Amino acid sequence: MRGLVWTAALAAGLCWLANAIAQERLADDQKLRPAGEPLRVNNVPPDLMKILKDWEQSSSKIKKLEGKHRRWEYDYVFKVLKRNTGVFYYEAPDKGRIDLEPVPNPDPPKNVKNPPPPLEKDKKHWLTGKEMDFALSPGPAERWYCNGQLITQVDDQSKTATQLVIPPQAQGEHISDGPLPFLFGMPADKAIQRFDMKLVNEDKKTSKAWIEARPRWQSDRSNYQLATIILDLKTFLPDAVRLIDPAGTKETAFKFGELEVNSKSLTKLFRGDPFKFSDRNYKIVNKAPIDERAEQPDALSGNGKVTPASATRSATKSAGTNPAKPAPTPASSKTKPAAPAKPRVPSVVGLEWKKAREILEASGYEVSLKRGSVANRDEEVHRIERQQPEPKANLAEGEAVTLWLFIAPKEPE
Numbered sequence: 001m002r003g004l005v006w007t008a009a010l011a012a013g014l015c016w017l018a019n020a021i022a023q024e025r026l027a028d029d030q031k032l033r034p035a036g037e038p039l040r041v042n043n044v045p046p047d048l049m050k051i052l053k054d055w056e057q058s059s060s061k062i063k064k065l066e067g068k069h070r071r072w073e074y075d076y077v078f079k080v081l082k083r084n085t086g087v088f089y090y091e092a093p094d095k096g097r098i099d100l101e102p103v104p105n106p107d108p109p110k111n112v113k114n115p116p117p118p119l120e121k122d123k124k125h126w127l128t129g130k131e132m133d134f135a136l137s138p139g140p141a142e143r144w145y146c147n148g149q150l151i152t153q154v155d156d157q158s159k160t161a162t163q164l165v166i167p168p169q170a171q172g173e174h175i176s177d178g179p180l181p182f183l184f185g186m187p188a189d190k191a192i193q194r195f196d197m198k199l200v201n202e203d204k205k206t207s208k209a210w211i212e213a214r215p216r217w218q219s220d221r222s223n224y225q226l227a228t229i230i231l232d233l234k235t236f237l238p239d240a241v242r243l244i245d246p247a248g249t250k251e252t253a254f255k256f257g258e259l260e261v262n263s264k265s266l267t268k269l270f271r272g273d274p275f276k277f278s279d280r281n282y283k284i285v286n287k288a289p290i291d292e293r294a295e296q297p298d299a300l301s302g303n304g305k306v307t308p309a310s311a312t313r314s315a316t317k318s319a320g321t322n323p324a325k326p327a328p329t330p331a332s333s334k335t336k337p338a339a340p341a342k343p344r345v346p347s348v349v350g351l352e353w354k355k356a357r358e359i360l361e362a363s364g365y366e367v368s369l370k371r372g373s374v375a376n377r378d379e380e381v382h383r384i385e386r387q388q389p390e391p392k393a394n395l396a397e398g399e400a401v402t403l404w405l406f407i408a409p410k411e412p413e
Contacts (some may be wrong), residue, residue, distance in 0.1 A: 102138030210361035347391030364397030372404030
């Protein structure tokens with residue numbers, strides 16, 4: 001599935017790159033698979049296995065791939081639809097670039113004061129099938145670069161470029177072991193180990209197949225709960241892909257077109273390396289290499305306190321002894337002591353509200369609870385839909401964290 005599914009998640013793909021920066025790590029297979037979760041492979045129907053094998057074989061021939069794409073991001077909580085259009089470029093095994101431009105809203109009617117925002121109607125909820133209306137909004141302008149060693153996220157509005165080094169052991173073919181393997185593709189046997197895959201439909205007339213992939217590993221489930229891919233069985237190139245976030249409150253869909261395989265035109269479109277960002281007018285923000293910033297899970301320590309991964313601990317004093325005084329700083333030294341790192345907010349999304357409050361209060365935060373969206377499933381009721389500030393945000397002890405809870409459909413106001 002090499003170049004193919006790289007495209008198939010492409011912009012999603014760069015959801016993976018975003019998550020890689022947000023999660024601050026890129027692990028190998030053993031690290032990605034949760035401890036204690038045994039390796040198991042479900043029986044895969046022969047028709048699905050044949051498609052996966054053909055897909056893998058076809059993708060292995062793709063050395064370069066480029067095309068256009070559109071992105072729709074549906075927020076079921078705020079009922080907002082963000083739209084983008086753009087282009088992408090891929091070069092095996094691990095180079096890529098994605099340019100995203102916002103789709104402007106339609107011009108408002110003339111001679112109408114304070115016209116309402118334009119709406120997209122008749123969009124059905126991905127799970128309940130309920131028809132919904134969404135307010136249209138242009139998506140953010142984004143550019144992503146990956147040259148195999150470095151990931152760069154470009155924010156044109158703030159004129160900044162955030163760069164992240166990929167460790168050597170995660171480069172090349174191994175980059176498919178990241179949190180969203182659809183970005184770079186993977187062998188069929190590996191795909192069925194990591195995902196519960198289902199052939200939803202195969203249309204002989206249109207030569208299209210609909211494949212669902214539900215992640216088995218918790219590290220994948222923290223990024224998305226369901227991926228649906230529409231595959232062209234003639235070219236074994238993606239037609240569209242859809243991702244559902246872990247809470248089920250956001251749906252991101254991508255549509256691909258004008259795909260060109262192994263084209264030589266890419267180098268003619270850009271001066272220099274098209275997969276490496278270089279603009280002296282932008283501020284460069286460097287992140288530490290992902291493997292040097294291993295994420296520590298939030299957990300209760302022996303004293304019932306939560307120690308965020310980035311929080312600094314003060315040295316303990318031995319009973320009955322006086323701590324040694326620090327050596328005086330030379331007058332000529334201009335070096336200032338580094339300020340202690342601020343604690344980071346633990347992620348409690350998806351937890352039962354009492355447990356979530358317990359974890360946050362143990363971390364020293366005030367907790368405010370609010371009613372969120374109506375739950376799609378009974379097991380979601382009274383679990384955390386979202387939190388503010390977002391997980392891993394720097395927040396001093398004593399500050400407030402707001403939690404939104406899923407509510408039952410008939411729960412009184």
